[in-house]
Amino acid sequence: MSTASVPLPAWINYGVIPLLNLILAFLFSGLVVWAIGENPLEALNFLIQGALGRGDAIGFTLFYATSFIFTGLSVAVAFHAGLFNIGSEGQAYVGGLGAALVALSLDHYVPWYVTMPFAVVGAALFGAAWAFIPAWLQAKRGSHIVITTIMFNFIGAALMVYLLVNVFIVPGKMAPETRTFLAGGQLPKLDWLMALFGLKLGPAPFNVSFIIALVMCYLVWLLIWRTKLGYEMRTLGISPTAAVYAGIPYVRTVIIAMLISGGLAGMMSLNAVMGASARLQVEFVAGAGFVGIAVSLMGRSHPVGIVLAAILFGILYQGGADLSFEMPNITRDMIVVIQGLVIFFAGALEYMLRPAMVRLYQTATGK
Template sequence: MNAQLPRWVDLGLIPLLNLIVAFLVAGGVVMLIGENPVEAVEHILYGAFGFGEGIAFTLFYATNFIFTGLCVAVAFHASLFNIGGEGQAYIGGLGVALVCLAFDTFLPWWIIAPLAICAGAAFGAGWAFVPAYLQAKRGSHIVITTIMFNFLAASLMVYLLVNVLKVDGTMAPESRTFEEAGRLPKIGWFMELFGQNIGGAPLNLSFFLAILACVGVWLLIWRTKLGYEIRTFGANPAAAVYAGINPVRITVITMMISGGLAGMMALNPVMGDQNRLFLELAGGAGFVGIAVALMGRAHPVGVALAALLFGVLYQGGAELSFEMPAITRDMIVVIQGLVVLFAGALEFMFRPVVARVFARTATAKGAA
């Protein structure tokens, strides 16, 4: 079926159909609770794009999802299902925080920021290394081990924030607040170029880093020898081994790149927003990244667009629950779940029909 479909259909039309059906079903759910689905959509769009602060919050959330979506997407290309983005982002946050806590009193932010980026990526990659090694050398399933490492990361963070990094005399399980040099600058100036005021939104320089990460992943996967090896291994491991590609090397390197991307996500909440290390810093973004990668067909452009969609649902959903109290935050989670369901589990629902339509069209053109 895939061979019969033009690329724009496979990457654009089918995901769009899935998304439309998801929102139609969500609209039906809204109608069942006695609310107007058209009005609900208007509130979501206004909350996400209707004013400067809303746009900034949308991009702030999208930044997290770009990193975790790229994390999953890179692993997908090697036929690896990395569900450990949540834990890798957690441990990446530890690396970011340690750099800020160590240097924020005597180094400027423009030196600390690159160090924090490297530390977040290194800690995330290191946390992904063990599941990758177990998969490559011992045959342990990457899905199981990465899920387990999510729980290990959460437990480790609880221990560190309660027993090691917590400020004396406080009850909150969090580190001290970073000094000014340990904080990423906000990019209100960028939004002001478009006549928008971000208000209190925490949109910061990590948004630009996420865009650069999209470009970097595209170059890696489609413009480098390593990327070719990753895609070859993902398409046919046996053929890749026959061609001289080391499966252990590709598995470990791919997973470490994937974990490094997840680790960099922590810059946004830790250094760009809260300016401290805290519990639940990933906020579920590691799991949302799975849906983002599925919707985006593991392509950086698709990942960025899917991340923006989930940013809209997060920010617009907050506005919706405020304007229409009958639609609670739980209902927003239901809408997000429907998007995940149709974009992921039911991703091939429309493909056979669309393929038949295009096959008949091609046959008719050939006959003509």
């Protein structure tokens, strides 16, 4: 009998195998570090120290993690409906426009907690809007969502550069960015939360959007596992033909799933635009949309897994920055390599270890 159809207990499927894949990814990363003549263990030590050693380091780590939770949820929601949304990057970028428009128009008049709900809606709306056309093309015209979302990443990037250079730029300034938001358009830092644990946040931009991200995790969990819509999305993801046969409307479900996915991606901009830089800048997403793919894969598209994976990638991003400072031979781009290896082992090679695990399990249980 082939090993593919043997069921494995959940703790192996969701615990042991992802962990082993992760370890493989890190072993290969260590190999790269060793190949350029540095000590991998020493590098790992710098990385962890740099990410978790001080209060501000933890603040930066959680700041990055916040962005990755949003984009990870975005990829996961689409994934549950059987859609591969590579466009979270572009949706987050355009979502930033929504957040910035709200912040720019309200920051003179109201405090941040009044701006915030509007900004959440604005960012989500713009992100969802950017996912709408690829969603419609997939649902109605059958064009592949992967290709159209890639195309829309580039179209979005061109659009945003145009807007920032020609429309939003502050007259007389060289940098293509909006004016700095006043306090009413910024999301405050969570220094009180860090103080609870006796840590000082320092300059780290860890902010309220972290709490919004956690709320979204709960809402996504509710949506996917506790609502009719979520059930329909999961059915569609497992078998589109079965879903259609069961009377689940294909077009509507695909479009709604992508709109939610785009909206979640758009909310990532709350963290980067309103929480950290207090202005809309070119390229502010900086690959967070793509990290979302890795985060969602590693977290097995479950909110709890996504939070854990996002924190892991937050550690990599913040620790990687410190590492390149301590070991100038290793550039910050090492994290891109690690990220690629994690996606490769945890995503593309997710079934590689399965046959071996099945044999081990069968021997161990004596079947």
